[in-house]
Amino acid sequence: MQTAIPTIENISTWTTPIFVANNPDHEFLKNELLNFISQAQKQQQSTIDSQIAVDAKHRLFESELTFLEHAHPEVMELRRIFEELVAEVAYDVNRDAWPQDVEVEANVTESWYHITQSGGYHDVHSHPNCSWCGIYYLEPGNASLDGKNGINRFYDPRVNAAHFTDAGTAYLGNQGYWDFAPIEGQMIIFPSYLKHSALPYFGDQDRIVIAFNCVVDIF
Template sequence: MIDSESTQPIHIEQLDVWTTPLFVTQLADHEFLKDALLEQVYAQKSQQQEAIASHVAPTAKHALHESTLDFLDCDDATVMETKRQLEELILEVASNLNQLHWPDDAQAQAHIIESWYHVTQQGGYHDAHSHPNCSWCGIYYLEPGDASQADVGGMNRFYDPRVNAEQYADPGTAYLGGQGVWDFTPVEGQIILFPSYLKHSALPYFGQKDRVVIAFNSIIELY
């Protein structure tokens, strides 16, 4: 028989499953690297025969220039140092998340396997997409232009991967956020790292200055 007079507290354990980690940081040497990186970006841009040199999903992009997918492989000291610092950040994130799942004696290394720049001009955008064939992706805001100002756009929007999370809404689902998206306002020198499955877009940008980012895809290997 259940004692209806019992005052024993009920223990309910909360399990937060299927979370999606994103990481935001600042490139340590951004101030020293920025000008030389921009010089490399614009030098390559001036040689492009077409706006989307990568030939990847050109109809999903408007009013922007995209390089081939090897920008950070350029034989330039500043570019190589930038790649080294980015790979260090990726490795730190991946190690912190996965250390318990790796063999005790494993040595990990991060490799940026694809990298490119976007130079976005007034009215430019990139439709929603994800990045296959890699584990971690990143966006480095080299020169956000006017994107930090109100009402000029240029934000990166990330979409809730729980596709059915908001099929029904009442007060019991208020914790879901009510919109299914997370908008990130570009800040100069910042880097956002995110898992490759996470769908995202670059919202239309209406600033006067160029919005310049370096994006990259990476893999992790154990030795």
């Protein structure tokens, strides 16, 4: 009598999607955005104008959380790009959960710039009150994956994934984090619950990013 071979079904659950995209209009927008941010920095009332998690930030300037609300042509265009990108991302991950033929609308609810000077960093955090977040590398400066200089690090949300490791857990990865190489003109979109940080940055040129939070509606 032959022994029956059981059927095994692989069900992948609780994945965390992260999306990366390049801004095709980066070179067209970059200088105007840098000039606008430079002027805004000179008008800041404090180094951290948002007044949020001040102690988690060192040697960096942060705007108020309304940066993409400015009626400036390049800023408005950047907001449009971000919202269209998040709408695409939301549709991609939710298509099986949404009704067919829905219209998707993503809206930036908070946005800000970071100007990180040499020696600056942003400690571990996540973003509440939104579903998707983004980071745009306007000017990475001297940040690089080699040496972990000024990179963004994303942390494994499976809090107990590393409580035991052997050959059978190799698929989990063994470091508990994922490092993202900062590339000029690149955007990274990630779910708001995902904890992340900006590791210490050292360089002769400031590291400048624009970050944002989004909510999504369907019609």
